[in-house]
Amino acid sequence: MCSSFHTYDYARHFVSACTRILGIEGTPEGVEDQGRLTRVAAFPIGIDSLRFQNALLVPQVQEHIKELKERFSGRKVMLGVDRLDMIKGIPQKILAFEKFLEENPNWRDKVVLLQIAVPTRTDVPEYQKLTSQVHEIVGRINGRFGSLTAVPIHHLVCLWHPNNFMPDRSLDFLALCALYAVTGYGS
Structure with a gap:
């Protein structure tokens, strides 16, 4: 044992x-x-940093970085990648972002939060309620602070498999690497 x-x-x-x-x-x-x-x-837990570094050399990642920089030009991009779990505090993070926008109106068109959520225990009613709660908060904040051309929060739900993200929309490992690069992780 x-x-x-x-x-x-x-x-x-x-x-x-x-x-x-x-x-x-x-x-x-x-x-x-x-x-x-x-x-x-x-048994320390960590990431294979070389895998992420090597991914930055892939032309597809470089193209995606370019697209993201163009899409969010002039805006600070913040990234959250979390399990959609009760203890991770995603609703609290999003509500804190709302408070930031309320208290700092000059940042409203200069910052965007990309929240990637990996669902867990989707068959449990409490987790279904959490998912609905997050969607509701994001919608309310985007309705309140968004415009026809930009929204302050992009919320993407992705399924996780041991070696890769499996897309609920279109996010895979290479796209995740591009997001990390655009938000300044590892720079």
Whole structure:
């Protein structure tokens, strides 16, 4: 059996807690109780940054970056990529953006929020309600601050698969790389 943690410190604190609270023996490999070893290790989560860097060299990505820069010319582009989950705070983020627009009218035509949402547990009523809530808030804000030529929030729902985005509309890994590049991630 193995218990894994994001950082070495988390793993070390887990072993320490098991020793102090449960009185079981901590070892360099993990914790041992009644002759059974549970390995404890750190497995940091990250991204394959080289994959993203290499994608920027693909002509399709360069063309998409050019199109996005033209489309949002003169506007600061903000990007959110989140699971559509109760704990991710997408409604709160969008409401905070609305408050920013209210309090900073001079930014209204100079900033756009691109919110990519990856749905989870679509069969659960609470998550369906969250999806509806986000759509409603985005629509209200766009109606309030948008114009015939521009809206302040672009909200895209995309399905996630382990190696790629599968489009609900038209967003794949290369399009995501272009969005990151336009919004200044990694620059």
